[in-house]
Amino acid sequence: MxxxxxxxxxxxxxxxxxxxxxxxxxxxxxxxxxxxxxxxxxxxxxxxxxxxxxxxxxxxxxxxxxxxxxxxxxxxxxKAENKAKIDNIERLRSANENLRKLLSKFAQQQSNIGRIEGFIIDLMQRQKREIEEAKLNEAKVREDLKDEIKKLRYPMETKPSEIEMSLKKDLKSKIRELETYKAKGNTCSNQMKELNSQVVSYKKDLTTTHTKLTAKTCLLESNSKQLNRTKQRLDLCKERIPKTGCKGLASGIYMIAVNKLDPFSAFCNGDIEGGGWIVIQKQFDGSVDFNRTWTEYREGFGNVGGEFFIGLEKLHSITNSGSFELYMQLGFFNRSFNFAAYDNFSIGSEDEKYELKSLGRFRGTAPNNMNYHLNQKFSTFDQDNDPWVEGNCAITVGGGWWYQTCSLVHFNGKYHNTEVYKKESINWGAAFKSLKSAQMLIRPKSKVC
CATH class of the missing domain: 1.20.58 (Methane Monooxygenase Hydroxylase; Chain G, domain 1)
Incomplete structure (x- = not known):
């Protein structure tokens, strides 16, 4: 309208x-x-x-x-489907734990049955020995009786009444012993019947338990297959759900969401100093022109898998959500590398012209040149925010940056395939020696107890 x-x-x-x-x-x-x-x-x-x-x-x-x-x-x-699948996995884990307890109980029952069978065998052997001993004693008594009868057939000095009384006494004693052995035999027989009944009962329980175990095993196999399918779907869902940052991720491109920003594609570096880095800028082959407008630097440009700049608005939102480290890697044409790292990096909003507000403490193998640009506003060729009154540094050297008058560090300069000494090149230092590659990375600052 x-x-x-x-x-x-x-x-x-x-x-x-x-x-x-x-x-x-x-x-x-x-x-x-x-x-x-x-x-x-x-x-x-x-x-x-x-x-x-x-x-x-x-x-x-x-x-x-x-x-x-x-x-x-x-x-x-x-996300809702992921939560439901996680709940299902927990139920499956609970069912598997119950099945493991049942298997342990079954193994214990088998051990008890083995001990009972051993006890029964020992008892049967002992009772068998006692029965054999009773039979031998009975045979011995019979032999003794026969000997006594033979003695009665011949005249002896002992009086018949005394012999008869002695024989009767021995006979009663032997009869009592025989009855005792028979009672023991009956007791053993009853114990054998009871033990046989227990064995039959245990065998039935074993058969029932085996049937239940077979059913549980089938259920476990089914649950395992379902669990594997659920894990596969869960892994697929996890790939689709944006990560909250790059912590614990291998080097590669991921969808991440930081500080309530809409999910965006970012390159995570998991190789430098323990990983967890979000790459915010990268130049290494000259495939992307970094001499861009204010709007392009605000929104970001290039290819995340190649050369790119993440965008000042995203960078402001990320660095203002907490304390972030900055890691700047310098690659030289002799294949060596240096770095400069700062422990408290943040920039202002667009109203503040994305001012480089903080760097923090420095460490590294390169000179501390980035400190020269601290508290400077961001400038592009179509928006001059540098303090140089005679001109616009972004027009003089090309590319957007936090210029002073003009720069000791310029990662967004022009790419050269060979080593040159020019102000407009990607450089670090007053000599303006061009770099073969340059990249900037950030990650949340580790908490120290």
Missing amino acids: NIRFICVLFILRGFQNNRGISVARENSSSPHCLESGAPILEYITVLKKEINAAEQKHSEVENENAELKKKILEISYL
Whole structure:
């Protein structure tokens, strides 16, 4: 609506100007007084095309917003599905734990059955020996009785009444012993029957337990397969869910969400000093032009998998969500590397021209040149925010940076395939010796107890 209103004002103003010209020409009796209408028609045609293009751009932006809302809704669904799958995994783990306890109880029962069977075998052998001994004693008693009867058939000095009494006494004693052995045999027989009954009962329990174990084993196999499928789906969901940062991630490209920003694609470095770094700037082959406008530096540009700049607005939002370290890596044409690291890096907002507010303590193998740019505002060729009154450093050396007058460090300079000494090159130091590669990385500052 604003564009159309402006366009109508321009048309009316142009029409008034052209009309005024026509009147002047009529007063001068010129035959060409009506020729002023043609530019107006051409101007209206151009304005209509611009209006159509603006409306088409507006429609594309609305479509992109709708697609973004749809993706956010998909992420919400994925999070809900992820939670349900995690709950299912916990239930499966609980079922597996119960099954392990049942297996342990079954193993204990088997051990008890083995001990009982050993006890039964020992008892049966002992009872068998006692029965054999009773039989031997019975045979011995019978032999003794036979001997006594034989003695009665022959005359002896002992009186018959004494012999008879002695025999009866021995006979009663032997009968009692025999009854005792028989009672023991009956007791052993009863114990054997009871033990056999227990063995049968244990065998039934063992069969029942084996059946249950077989069913539980099948259930365990089914649960394991389901668990594997759930883990695969969960891993797939985890890949789709944005990470909260680069901590613990191997080097590569990930979707991350920091400080309530919408998820964005970032390159995580897991190799330098324990990893966890978010790469915010990288130059190494000259495939991307870093001499960009203020808007492009604010939004970011390039390819995350190659050369790129993350964008000042993202960098401001990230570094103002907590304490962040800055790591700047310098690569030279002799294949060596230096670095400069700072423990408290942050920049201001766009209203503050993304001022380099803090660097913190320095450590590294390169000189502490970045401190020269502390408290300086960011400048590009179309927005001069440096303190140099005679010109714009971004125009003089090219590329956006936190210039003073102008720079001791310039990671966003022009890439050269060979080593040169030029102000506009990627450099570190007053000699302006060009670098083969340069990258900037940040990560949350580790808490020290």
